[in-house]
Structures are given as structure tokens and as C-alpha cells.
Amino acid sequence: MSIKIRKEDALNYHTQGQPGKIEVVPTKPMESQMDLALAYSPGVAEPCKEIAENKEDVYKYTAKGNLVGVISNGTAVLGLGNIGPEASKPVMEGKGVLFKKFAGIDVFDIEIDEEDPDKFIQIVKSLEPTFGGINLEDIKAPESFKIERTLKEQMNIPIMHDDQHGTAIISAAALINALELVNKKIEDISIVVNGAGAAAIACTKIYLALGARKENIIMCDSKGVINKKRDNIDESKAEFITSKDIDTLEDAIKGSDFFLGLSVADILTPENILSMAENPIVFALANPNPEIAYDLAKKVREDIILATGRSDHPNQVNNVLGFPYIFRGALDVRATAINEEMKLAAVLALAALTKETVPDLVNKAYGDNKIQFGPEYLIPKPLDPRLITTISPAVAKAAMDSGVAKVQITNWEEYKLDLEKRIGIDQKLISRIISRAKKNPKRVVFAEAHDLRILKAAQIVADEGIGFPILLGKRSVIQKLIEENNLDLADCQIFDTYEEDERVEKFANFYYEKRKRKGVTLYDANKLMRERNMFGCMLVEHDEADGLVSGLTKDYPKTILPALQVIGMEPEVKKVAGMYIMLTKKGTFFFADTTVNVDPTPEELVDIIGLTARGVKFFDVEPRIAVLSYSNFGSSKGAIPTKTQAAVRLAKAKFPELNIDGDIQANVALDTKIQQENYPFSDLAEKGANTLIFPNLESGNIAYKLLMEIGGAQTIGPILLGMKRPVHVLQLGSSVREIVNMAAITVVDAQFYDQKANK
Template sequence: MPDTEKKQRPVTSVTDNEALEFHAMGRPGKLEINATKPMATQRDLSLAYSPGVAVPVKAIAADPATAYDYTTRGNMVAVISNGTAILGLGNLGALASKPVMEGKSVLFKRFADVDSIDLEVDTENVDEFINCVRFLGPSFGGINLEDIKAPDCFIIEQRLRELMDIPVFHDDQHGTAIIAAAGLINALELTGRDLKTTKLVCNGAGAAAIACVELIKAMGFAPENIVLCDTKGVIYQGRTEGMNQWKSAHAVKTKARTLEEAMKGADVVFGLSQKGAFSETMIRSMADRPIIFAMANPDPEITPEEVARIRDDAIMATGRSDYPNQVNNVLGFPYIFRGALDVRATTINDAMKIAAVQALANLAREDVPDDVVAAYQGNRPRFGAQYIIPVPFDPRLISAIPVAVAQAAIDSGVARKPIVDMAAYARELSARRDPIASTLASLYERVRRRPKRVVFAEAEEEQVMRAAMSYANQQLGTAILLGREDLIHATAERAGIDLNRPGLEIVNARISTRVEAYIDYLYARLQRKGYLHRDAQRLIHQDRNHFAACMVALGDADGMVTGITRNYSTALEDVRRCIDMKPGHQVIGVSVALCRGRTVFVADTAVHDMPSAAELADIAVEAAGFARRMGYQPRVAMLAYSTFGHPSGERSERVREAVKILDKRRVDFEYDGEMAADVALNRKVMEQYPFCRLSGPANVLVMPAFHSASISTKMLQELGGSTVIGPILVGLDKAVQITSMGAKDSDIVNMAAIAAYAGS
């Protein structure tokens, strides 16, 4: 495969089954609603509901602006669709659009901390749709229209903008136009082209296409240099078939009648139409250094691999996250609404859109921070053909785009609550982003760049096999399936998994040529610990954990995952017989709990039952080191049931002692204790102890003993709605991870990736 083609290869792929299981697992769908105020006591209810609620009701009636102070309105956006143009899949109806709309809602939350709810309106009648939405203004700070077909979307958006006093923004139009324009500015710069003389063909003349063309014309593109095409071919002056007023506004004088004719010699082509609409002949006929944005989702008009096969001078972008240069409105809508909501804008106007375009284009020209380096395919992305637009995981987006949008809203007079200190606003925005998702993305990316051989010790189990397949599919390396071939094949057949694919390898311990080497290795380690040679033989022949751990110990695999069929401590004992701890380290378990945009590391959740003071200090050091490797500045709280001496007790005394040991060791991270969990996690409660040395709420919690660590993380997961990853084993000399019994395939893949990462 030529290098250019390799560079364009998608780096992740998911199967249809995985996609369905992802949506079905746990609570079906991708969203839930949580209360933000306590709802426990009679008093809480009296405040939240009758009679207390009457007070804000009257306040809002007297002054509607106070709705932003007393309700969710100011941070709440509705994602509304009728499903008439779902991605590039066409008109599949309101109900079928729900997964996409839920997806947009979670992206609002994930990227910009905007709360959002999806509303699917089951009508194709424009007036009915408008009448349904126009009365929803009091509920929301903004309306994000999505996947509504042209030309209905133009009428709907225009009328709703006139009827409502909050931003109404059709994402497929303006979101797409903003991102495409930013990418185009940069691609033109890279190819030395001038906006005024560049020739562009846009295939598609619907919502996204018309908005893109309008925006770039507003930015100075010459109207006569843009040719629009739709299913009937070129939109030329005088055409009557399949026309509407929005298409007519962009009709040009040209002899070209087909897309193929229009694309001859074109500098730029935008695809906002359908999968496969561009042929190799069309791409070949374009000018030198062509700019190709194939933006149809989920499958582009032409794939980067196809383009790379025929030209090596193209700048290529798609709407997908698994190729370089993702031109997708996900880079826009969360941040544009963030900025608009924060100044209580009445609308999102052209000045705000152009500010977003400039901010995005500029960001791609700056040096990228390290977390983007890891999250991007290949090496440090530098402004160039493979990097014309920031990646969605770029942590700078959350401050750069909303600030630009908010400033433009203020300057153009549509902000109801101008921001005075923009620098402070930018800092606040950065604090809204939790780094864990980009950290995990970087971790996966780093493994992808140096793929690893990970042995899945319990490959006869279905969820393990699924995880192994996903590991291979995501190009993280080779997944070694350890088990008996006949049983592995039987499990695969039952699960409908095709084992005949690259990246999967079966190792049968019974017939492996490495058995003797493993037995010798194990016997040498255990002979002075009461084990006979035949005990070592038995362990290697009969126990897959020992076999797998020896594979890792002797370099036949880079990492190992186990834990589904055996309890944690047994699996750990098996592994420890074969693998030592890293010199100068302690083996501990760290669990990563993600809850409502906040991440905390909890230790030791796996190894030490009743740690001594010295062991607690070691645990703090290991856990802080791990948090740092995951991209956090550790603030370690040494937890107890007491806080700074009250109430006193033997267990707390041990924690206090651990703090003194850390003092003596002069460690290079923040720590303090002993303290109760609320003091550690709640800034207000911590303020009652002004001498506390932590500069903010703790993000590393060292538990006084295994039982409290285990109980609290399990409660967080079951009752607190947290996602808990781990326990992740830290401090072993080789990369081994143990999942909990009953872990899901996605948990196992995470563990395999973490093992592979540690082994890199």
C-alpha cells in the first residue's frame, strides 16, 4: 500500500453489532436527566416544589430575565428534528432521527457543558413544525434545528428566527458552513490560492450546501466561480427542473450540465450530497493540488483511500472522525451555543458565525498542545495538508470559539448580558472541560501508533472475544486469543464473530512450543517457595493466567488482560507468581471515577487490605504518579472518617502518620489529610479549614483501607451514576490488567488498551 494511502486509512471502525449494543446497553439510549438540587427531605420538596417554587414563579412573572437565574433555561438547548434529512441517509422519519439527536445532545454536554434535550417532531408539514416549535421558547436558551431537508429548513429557520427571541440555528446549514469555511481558508492558504479567483463546485444544493455557498460568498468568494449541482446536475441559469428560489439564487451561466463536466479543472469540490457521488474520473480531472471536502455522513462522496490511489497532491477532508481533517459541525455547534448562551444572545448572527470561522481557522495554524499530539493520527500535527482544521478533542476549542462568538455578539449588539472580563471568561470555559476523555483518546492513539500484542487470557468467553475483536478492529495491535481452538471457534460461531481477520491470533497452551520455556521460567521463580517442578508444569499446562503472564514475562506478548472468570485477588496472585513489581514501586489498584464532568482517582482499590502508614504514603505516591500520567495535576486527599484530628481514632491516626511520612519524603505533588470525603471534594466545606494545603478539591483520593476503597467505588458506580474504570493495576513490572468478573466487552477493551499503553 503506498504511503499516502496508508496515511488516509481510517483508524477506527466499529461493527453494526457493536453500534447496536452500545445504544442498547444499560439504560437504552444515550441520555438521562438528573436533579441538580437535593430532593431528599420535606424541606427540599417544599423549596423545590410547592410552596417554595411559587417565589421564583412570581419573580419571573415580574421580570422574565430572572428565568436565567432561577431555571435551567440559560444553559438548555433543544435539538429539534423531523428526520427528513438524517445525515446523508435521507428522509427516514422523526423517530429514526432520535439516535442522531440524542448524539448531538450528548456532544453539547461533552464538549461545551451545554445541557440539551432532543425533540423529534413527527410532521413534514412546515407550518405544523413551526407551530410546534415556536411556543417552546420559554423552556430553552436556544434552538438547534437538525437534519431537516431543504428547502423546508430555510422556511422553518427563517420563520422561527422571526418568531422567537432566542437563537435559532440550523446546524446543518450554519454549523457545517462555518467549519467548511474555516477549512477552506486554510486549504486555500496552503495551496497559494486567492479566494477571489478560485473555482469551486458544490455537489448538493440542500441545507448544508446552500449555507456553505452563501457563507463563502459573504467572505469574498466570486459568485461566478461557484457551480452548484444536485441530483439533476448543474444548476445553470435558465434551468427549470427541480428548482427552488434558494437554488436559483446561485444559478450561474455555464455550458456544463453534469457534475463530471463541472468538475473539470475545478480547484475545490464540496460534497454535501451522498455516499459515492464523486468518481475517480471526476477527481482526476480537477486542477493541480485540488481541495476535496467529501462531507456526506456517514460515508463520504469519495473516500480518502480512493483519492490517494489516483492523486497524491490533494488536500482531502471528510465529515468522519476516523480520517484526518474532519470537517464536521461537531467542531461548531457546542461552542457557538456556549458563547451565545453565556451572553444571553437574542440570535446567532453573521458576525458571530464569521468570528467562529476565523477562530477555528487560526487555531489550526497554532502549535498544538500535547494532548492533541497524542489524539491525532501520526506525529505532532502541524498546519498542512493533513491538518487544516482542529480536531474535536482539541482542549483549546472550548475557550477559543465561545470567546470569539461572545465578543462578536457583544460587538454586534445582540448580547443581553455582555461579559466584562473576557480573560476570566476564557479561564472559566477551560475549567468546564474534563481532560479524561481526551486523555483516553490520546492513550488509544498512542497505542495505535505503536500497536501492541495483548494476550486475552480468557478468550473462550464471549465478551472477551468481542473485546479482542474490537481491539483488533481499532488497530490497537494483535489480540492473542488464549484458549483451546475448538472452544474458541465454537464461541465465535455462537456469537457470530468472524475470526478470519487480521489482528487476531489464537494460541493454544496445550500445543504451544513455548510451554517448556515457561515451565523453566516459573520453576526458577517458585522453587524456593515450596513449588515442585511438576507444580510449575501443572500451572503452565492447566492455568491460562500463568501461561499468559509467562508470555508477557518472556516477551511473547506486550500485555495481558484477564479477570472475567476468576475473582480479582486470585487472578492477581496468579500473575504475581510470574511477574514482579517495578523496582522501587508498590503494586496498587487505581480506579478512575467519572461523574458529572468530574474525574477522581481512587486508590488502593485492589491490593493492600489494611495498609500501614508507610504503605498509605506509597499508595499516595503511586496514585499521584498515575494521575499525572493521565494528564492531571494531582491533588491528593488522604481520606478518613475524621478531618484534621476530629474525631480521633486508631485508623485516622494511621492516616495522619502517612501524611507525616509524605512530609518527610518531600514529594512533588499536593497532598493533605486526614480528611473526610466531603472536605476533600467540596470546595465550600474545605474552606472551613483555611490551613488545608490543597489548592482546590482533591482529584486523587487515598482510601484508609481496601474495604472503604472498594465499597465507595462500587457505590459511586451503582448509586452515584459514575462511570468507573478499573481498578487499574499500577506498579507491576509488566503490563497486566485485571478486569472485574462480569466486565462488559467495552470495559475489557479499555483494560487491554491501558495494558498496551503501559507496555509501550
């Protein structure tokens, strides 16, 4: 499903909170006068003097080694053309956040008001002292060729125009694998390239480097085939003049083995596809719509192998598979260039990774347990966490082998671990959850649809294909909010409990039968069914919905109680528990119980440990569990150390497969050095804890709220563990994105429920 982007949503996204998508965050303490004196004057003089003595020390004392400049003049932006440097800035900021998200690389985006290539070159060259590498972006051809070539000649840091080489690298990996599937050799195939811009020419050159023959290539531009009959062909295209007496794309494509399109939508016809050789390979990469619609091409030729630039079809040629990891490898060996050897290393690494067994977390992220090398899986998926540990080392090694690396990596296993730590490999957790949700969307009840944030979240859930929102609330209020805020929720079902007499009666009778010996009268039941949380739970219980999200405007107990009374707990579960996911700079951590059990007994803590471990695994993370206390392995006496020690003993006996230890203080649980020096016997000494079990509600609740507000952690939760059907409770005042995240978790939880029910 393609994502529908509304103008208002896009503008709101870029304006909410602080305008733009990036900020500068200090990496050193700035709390005291001493900190300020060290950071600036007079302390800063010392590293300045060291660098003046040895320029290479700039990498030791500054951020240069992890800093890339994303630089553009805005002359060829996306599909927008020459819109100018100011208008290109949102794109450059976007590129910056992708560098950070996928490879842990910091970025300054620089938009230059200069179209003269010589002056542009002069400006960029003068920035070399600032950056460890330069990513040129959205610069029109043919100027982009001269700019990149000259800067690579004159500068001693990695330079890459990603519009050219990113597409070239990813498509080349896909081509290698496609040719293997159809049992053809690159040196034998006939190639048609439609489009003669920067990306098309870079792609063609890398195919030549892989063994394609120039005489087998026909390149077309908007005027037709680039041949000897044409006059005034610019230098970049002249290299690909064909000697064949062919003028049109229609003639060129007849009998061809491989078509590469980097041109315009719908230029290929079914007849063109039918005229190609047996087992044709078509990469229709025009954006946003390919040269031929995916479904049409597949219908015309069953033997076709097809790739596009779209995320809603297999084989998306997406530059994010390349540039973050290529620059990561180049920076880590302090390469003086990104050369052909490094680009080819990235191509081969990508192609090889595709043939490896796909991890379960990738299968789950895309809702497909059958992802394996084949016609619909030519290149890895963007959310594959192995990309950074596959491509970056390959690029770094190629830099070393080709003599452009100033730093040598000797321990590759340690380097791979450093790569995972650098980006916080779990940061893609919610991305994987959303991708899983999209593969099999479910019906999610939003019990507080009278709130604009809920409606905006429902809009995103519907637009992104995460789920099918069901809105509960007063119909007139909901519709007024929809109209006033230009939302499109016409396809969403709305339930106004005061219009649902028949359902209210049905649900009331059901509830009365469940609770009549617990003080509930039929009159009470009818009255309660008008309450939205109760009604929403009944929709889930009666299979008219798959899950419930609520709690934005109500205290936690008022949301959870109806769920417990109507839906209830899983069999064998004695008490539910609440878990928060804490996304921090140091990684992802799971906190429990943070919302439900006030003062659990040791036996109840064991149940919480079991529920939490299962919840952590639900997110494709292996739990390493610390049961927290103010004591370390009996160092202090008291009720809490005694309780947590007992819980650990019982839990180890009940769950021998889990990595559990305690009693232990929170800082010690996370610090492997302290454990290895003082408590080497700890089960957590090697890797530290990622799952923290609190001894009581007050400690867990206080800890997560402090970390969220003071520590700047992003939170997902509270996730309710142990319910028979998916019910998840929002924090008071959750943001729209937090509501969307919780809805995605609810959908995936419902998918899991269906799997269990169908066994």
C-alpha cells in the same frame, strides 16, 4: 482505521439497560417531604409568581437557559433520507448526548410528525417558552431554508439548522487555512460546489461572507451545472446560477482551485483531479464515502490538500467541532439569535486554534507527536479540550458586539474556567486513551475467553482497532459462544492450554527455574501452566503478547499472584498498588490504594504516592494529592493520623515537585472553601485534591465501592501500578464497555513500555 459497525451491536447498544441514550436527572434533592413540597406544590408557586411578574426570571428559576431542543421531522436523516420522525429519534438522541458530552448542554429531542413547513414552523414557534435554543436537524431542502429563516424572524432565542451551518462553519475554517498554505486569496479562487442541498448552499454562502466572489462559483446538482439554460430551478439554487457556458462537472472542474463535494461517493475521477489548478484544494465530504477515495486522490496529485468527512483520514470536517460550542456561547449570553457575526466568529476561532501549539494530551490521544498546522492538519481534532474555551467565548463575544446578547460577560478568564468546570474537562479521558491505543494497537491476552462478555469486548477491541485480542480458554467453548452469538473473531488467536503441550513445557521449565527454591517442583510448574492466568502471564513474559486483562470471574488475589510470580515488579518498585479512576459529576478523581496493600507503613504509603502520581500523569492529568485520614492537620490523635502525617513528610522530601498534603479528611481535601477559611496554609487550598491516597486497604476499597454504587460514579480500574509489563485486573462482573476500556489502557501501557525499552 474505519470502525466496523454490526447491526447486532448497534441494536444492542440502544436496547441494553434502559432503552435509548438519554434520561432526565433531577438537579435538586428529592429525599424528604420538604424537598418534594419545594419542588412541586406548594413551593413551586413562588418561582411561578416571580416569572409571571418578569418573564426573564425563567432563566433564573428553571433549566431553560441550558436547554436546547433538537427538533426534526425526519425528512432528511443522515444518509437515510425521509424515514419519518419516529425513525429519526435515535439520531436526535445521539445529537443530544453530544451536546451534553462536549458542552454540558441539556437537550430534549422532539420529533414532529409534520412535513408542511408552515405547520412545522407553527409547532416549533410555540415551544419557545421551553427552550433556550433550537437545533433544527435532518430537515430536507428547500423546506429547511424557509423553516429556519422564518423561525429566526419570529423567535427570540438562538436557532440553527446544523446540517447547513455546522458543515459550513467547519469547512470554512479549513478553507481559510488551506488557502494560507497554498498562498491563494479567497476572492481570487475559482470554486466548484457539487451538491446543492442545504449544507452545500450554506457552505457557499459563508464562503461569500469570507470574500469569495459569486462570479467565481459554479454549483452543480444531480442534473449538472446550475446555469441559465436550466428551467424550474428552485429559489435556493437560483442564487447560484452561473453565466458561464458550462454544463457538466467535468468541464466545471477544469482549472478550478477549490472543489467542495456534498454529493455522492466516487463522482470525482483521477482525471478530474488532474485537471484542477496547481495546489488544488478538495473537500470531499460525502458520507460515508467521499467523492473520491482519499488514498487515490493523494496518489494522483502530490500537491493536493484534501479533507473528508471520515475520521480515518486527516482533516475530518466534523460538525461536533462546532455546534456544541456555538450553542454554549449563545446560551451563556442569552443571545436572541445565532447571527452571521457569531458564525463567522466560530470560523475564525477554529482557524486560529489550528495554528496554536497542540497540547501533549491531544498528541497522545491521536498517537502523533507531529500534529501541527499544515496540509494534514487544517482544523482541530474533535478531542481537543481547548475547543470549548476557544469557540464559545468567541461566539459569546460576537453576540455581545452585534447586539443580540441579553447578558454581558466581563471576566473572560473566569468564564473559561466555568466552561471547563461545566463539562468536567476530564470526561474525555477514556476517549483520549482509546484514540491513543488505536494509533499503535498491541496484542492483549484475555484470560477468561469462556465468558461471553469477554468475547463481546474482544470483538469491539478488534473492530475499533484498539488492539489484537488473544483468547485463552477451552477452544470448543469459545468457538461455540462465537457461533451462537454471531461474533466475528476469526482473526483472533485462540490458546487452549490443553492443546499447548510444547508451550506448557517451555513455560513450566522457565517457571521452575524461577521458583524452584520457593517450594515449586517441576510437576507443580507443569500443572500450573494449564491455568489460564499463569499461561497468559507467560505469553506476556515471553513476548508472545504485550499485555494481559483478567479478573472478570476470579478474585483479585488469584489474578494478581501469577502476574507477580511470572512478570514481577518494575525495578526499584517494592510493592505494586491498585488505582481506580472515578468519573463523577464533580470531575475525575483518582483513588489509591484500593486493591492491594492492606495496611501500608508510612514508607510504603510514600511508594504508593509515587506510583499513583505517575499513574495519574499517564492519563495527562496533573496530580493534586491528598493523604487521607479522619484528622485535619493533627486535629485528632491516633495511629492513622500519625501514619499519614509521617507519610506526607517523607513524600514531600522525596517528591518535592508534587502537590501533596495531609493528614486531611476527604471532604476537606475536595472543598477549597473550607480549606481557604480554616487551613489556608494547605497546598491543596487553591484547587483542591484530585488524587486521594487512603491510609489502608479497607478505607480505599469501601470508599470506591460506595461511591460507585450509591454515588453513581463511573469507574475505570483497578489499574495495577508498578508491574514490569502491562497486567490489568477487571472488577468481578465488569461490563463489556468496562472491559474494552481496560483493554485500551493495557494497550497504551504497552506502548509506554515499548518506549522505555527502546530508549
